[in-house]
Structure formats: C-alpha cells, structure tokens
Amino acid sequence: MPAKQRKIALMGFRSVGKSSLTIQFVENQFVDSYDPTIENTFQKTVKIDGQEFVLQLVDTAGQDEYSILPQSYYMNIDGYILVYSVNSQKSFEVVQFVYDKLLDMKGNIGSIPVVLVGNKCDLGFEREVPVEAGKKMAEKWKVPFLEASAKENQSASKVFEQIVNTIERASGNVPEKNGCILS
Numbered sequence: 437m438p439a440k441q442r443k444i445a446l447m448g449f450r451s452v453g454k455s456s457l458t459i460q461f462v463e464n465q466f467v468d469s470y471d472p473t474i475e476n477t478f479q480k481t482v483k484i485d486g487q488e489f490v491l492q493l494v495d496t497a498g499q500d501e502y503s504i505l506p507q508s509y510y511m512n513i514d515g516y517i518l519v520y521s522v523n524s525q526k527s528f529e530v531v532q533f534v535y536d537k538l539l540d541m542k543g544n545i546g547s548i549p550v551v552l553v554g555n556k557c558d559l560g561f562e563r564e565v566p567v568e569a570g571k572k573m574a575e576k577w578k579v580p581f582l583e584a585s586a587k588e589n590q591s592a593s594k595v596f597e598q599i600v601n602t603i604e605r606a607s608g609n610v611p612e613k614n615g616c617i618l619s
C-alpha cells in the first residue's frame with residue numbers, strides 16, 4: 437500500500453513541551469533549553485500496523501486565552517495533539533480554550549481527531565493537574581488521553597501513534613476501539 441500523508445498540529449500554551457515532544461519523536465533527543473517556537477514543520481515516516489505514514493507535524497507557536505488562531509490551523513489539518521503540562525493549571529485551562537476554538541471553527545468536533553496530552557509527567561513533585569482531571573476532560577471530549585514526558589522519553593512516540601490511529605478511525609479505516617490509553 438502506498439504511504440499515506442497526514443498533517444498533524446500540536447497546540448497548547450507556551451512552554452508545555454510541544455517542540456520537545458516533536459523533537460523527541462522525530463530526532464530521539466531532548467533539548468533542555470527553551471527557545472520559543474514561531475512555527476516549525478517536521479516530517480517523519482512511520483509504519484503503524486503495517487501501513488506507512490508520512491507525517492507532517494506542525495509545531496505551532498504557543499497559544500493563550502487571547503489568541504486568534506490563524507486560518508491555517510483549521511485548514512488541511514488531519515488531527516490535533518492538544519498539549520498541557522501537568523505542572524501548570526494555566527496550561528490546562530488554555531488547552532480547553534483551544535479545544536473550544538477548534539469546536540467553534542470546525543462545527544462538529546466529534547469528527548475532528550484530537551488527542552489530549554499531559555506532558556512533563558516527570559515533574560510529579562510540581563504537579564498542579566491531577567491525572568484524573570486530564571482523564572475526565574478527555575472523557576468529556578471523547579478523545580484519547582495520555583500523560584507523557586518528552587524529557588524522559590515516556591510515551592512520546594505513543595502520542596503520535598495515538599493521533600494517527602484516531603485519524604484513521606475517524607476516517608473509517610480502523611475498527612472502533614474502546615477506552616483511552618493512559619500511561
């Protein structure tokens with residue numbers, strides 16, 4: 437089967453680790469320094485369940501509750517990875533704001549593939565967002581949820597596999613599976 441092209445946007449508050457998750461997945465490395473993103477696109481080819489996918493990953497500039505999302509974030513994007521960091525309640529609020537914006541713009545979010553990610557789960561001692569809060573939000577949205585750590589390379593590649601599977605399910609290419617993945 438020919439490779440499928442999929443375009444995925446990572447969105448969420450500043451400094452939650454959108455770039456770090458992407459770089460961990462694409463280049464298998466973690467960069468400790470913080471360099472705010474304007475917008476970057478990465479590409480990686482992966483094989484999932486025997487199917488090759490060419491993933492274009494749009495690492496967006498961080499949003500906040502005042503952001504006006506550019507049209508390009510709504511057009512030609514197959515799925516969204518919405519990222520907050522578990523040590524920032526504010527970032528959890530921003531991810532809800534972003535979801536609502538997407539819902540407004542896209543109409544029926546039920547048909548928009550989304551994965552919710554609580555990053556920086558290695559910072560348990562600074563935790564402001566309980567696992568249950570992330571789980572509950574994802575259940576409300578009916579989307580998969582994972583906690584991850586770009587730093588410790590926990591679930592970074594799972595996040596991307598999960599969004600690809602969610603996109604495939606939404607387009608009717610994979611049988612429906614129950615529940616959320618939490619790790």
Ligand SMILES: Nc1nc2c(ncn2[C@@H]2O[C@H](COP(=O)(O)OP(=O)(O)OP(=O)(O)O)[C@@H](O)[C@H]2O)c(=O)[nH]1
Pocket residue numbers: 449450451452453454455456457467468469470471472473474496497498499555556557558559584585586587588
């Ligand atoms: N402890 C810890 N730090 C992390 C993790 N992921 C990212 N960071 C750090 O958090 C800071 C911000 O990470 P970025 O990946 O640049 O965050 P971003 O969401 O792309 O930020 P913007 O470009 O502003 O949107 C950097 O100093 C990273 O090293 C993680 O899983 N654990």
